[in-house]
Amino acid sequence: MNFVSIRIITDDVKRLVDFYAQVTGATPAWATDQFAEIVTASGTLAVAHSDTIALFGAGAAHAADNHSVIVEFRVADVDRCYDTVRSLGAEVVVEPTTQPWGNRSLLFRDPDGNLVNFFTPVTAEAIRRQAR
The missing domain is CATH 3.10.180.10 (2,3-Dihydroxybiphenyl 1,2-Dioxygenase, domain 1)
Structure with missing residues (x-):
């Protein structure tokens, strides 16, 4: 088993991804306007919009x-x-x-x-x- 990532759920993906890009110096990899990743050598910080939680089950996570x-x-x-x-x-x-x-x-x-x-x-x- 390998630990791969942590995903943060937010109502403002762009704001949060921009923040992490600035503090880490990493270039975000955008999959959609509702999902992006900050990839490092040892793991990934994923950021997803709260609308994506419905794919996992309503109420599974809450933004902020x-x-x-x-x-x-x-x-x-x-x-x-x-x-x-x-x-x-x-x-x-x-x-x-x-x-x-x-x-x-x-x-x-x-x-x-x-x-x-x-x-x-x-x-x-x-x-x-x-x-x-």
């Missing part, structure tokens, strides 16, 4: 209603990403901070309120743990 998942991206330098995140007007939840487990993390919310963590392993143990 996440309170239990953190979307995480390993980045080269959290501190450099901080300015980009702030310039986009994202709500910063935790400024760049080195966590007890050895990652330097920046937590912020995307335009739908989903929690996002940009992190960089900075201790030898964290770097070893993140080696792929």
